[in-house]
Amino acid sequence: MATSAIDGKDAAAIQAATAGVAVCDRSFWGRIRVSDDDRLRFLHNQSTNDFQSLKPGQGCDTVMVTSTARTIDLVTAYVLDDAVLLLVSPSRREFLMQWLDRYIFFADKVQLADVTDETATFSLVGPDSDTVIEKLGAGAIIGQPYGNHISVDDIVVAVGSGLATVGYTLILPASNKQKVWSQILELGAVELSDRAWETLRILQGRPAPDLELTDDYNPLEVGLWQTISFNKGCYIGQETIARLNTYKGVKQYLWGIRLSAAAEIGSAIAIADEKVGKLTSYTETPEGHFGLGYIKSKAGGIGLKVQVGETEGEIVAVPFVSHEYPN
Known part of the structure; x- marks a missing residue:
């Protein structure tokens, strides 16, 4: 919402x-x-x-x-x-x-x-x-x-x-x-x-069901490393997660987006005319407009300038999630 x-x-x-x-x-x-x-x-x-x-x-x-x-x-x-x-x-x-x-x-x-x-x-x-x-x-x-x-x-x-x-x-x-x-x-x-x-x-990037947590995304794309054990053996979904981790195969990541104006949830995130992601959450604060969205990993990360619908945005880190592969 x-x-x-x-x-x-x-x-x-x-x-x-x-x-x-x-x-x-x-x-x-x-x-x-x-x-x-x-x-x-x-x-x-x-x-x-x-x-x-x-x-x-x-x-x-x-x-x-x-x-x-x-x-x-x-x-x-x-x-x-x-x-x-x-x-x-x-x-x-x-x-x-x-x-x-x-x-x-x-x-x-x-x-x-x-x-x-x-x-x-x-x-x-x-x-x-x-x-x-x-x-x-x-x-x-x-x-x-x-x-x-x-x-x-x-x-x-x-x-x-x-x-x-x-x-x-x-x-x-x-x-x-x-x-x-x-x-x-x-x-x-x-x-x-x-x-x-x-x-x-x-603002902090805690993912929510039906927005950031859906059938379209896995926990590595969300950036919930702290919730994943890579050496505990078999569990539901384990093979996919292990494969993505082993081959560094994460295709998109959840980021914060500092926005220049209001934006609609579900809006396409683009660089030039190429769609690179989707806005999943939006809020307005006294400091300005802010959103969460998934961005293709090959497009870039922090500091990336994007277009969110009609609005300009810049990718920023959010503290709840991380996109560093753990050692």
Whole structure:
């Protein structure tokens, strides 16, 4: 979806997320609980990251992909003592429940439960998040690796904001939602609306389903290297991803695009008269117009001048994704 120009309140919240601390209610995102003895092996086989090496208290981002390695969703997983909690995009919750269920075979000890309605999720975003986390009694998590989490008063507090900005994600019982939300605001966090989150998502390059994550793209084109294990063995889509990596065969990449004016999502990106890509997301900020789009790798990267529909643009890096081949 396109985001319209943000108002003063959203601009202040984005500023807080950049230089202070903001909080976003992400309770409408999906939460799927995967339990029983084979849960780690099962998730290991269904997505791009290495679940078998994770211990309780750890977590990771992973991509659910089709058999031809096309992207379905970017998912954050938290390994608990007796289950794995998956935080999934709102538009993919029902699809992923059905899709995962389809791969549970007779002998598999795996249980799936949609726990979205009985839980809530908040993201603390910004460099001052530590102060809030400390006052919530979860100071022990500060400084730990991405995805690590602890449980305090029935609240799972995990490292990582869901954006490229530092922060934390909290998952808690829905019955506690209002109390904890009020507490966080009282501790100085500024409310970040869904629209402001969407603006930050685009500015930072976090890919979203139906826009950057579709049947047209694979995780290497998106630039989600941190979600992919290249030595974990077989999983759905693994052969395609391994081949693309081995032969450096990525034909297009997701980039940020600084635009001179508004542009329509779906617009062709061109150099001279040659189409080299497509605009997938667009937002307007007080600093100007910005978009995300896929560009053919042979066309170039950062600094490239392009035409997006009728609008001029320049390719820039976005912090959420990377197009460096890992060593």
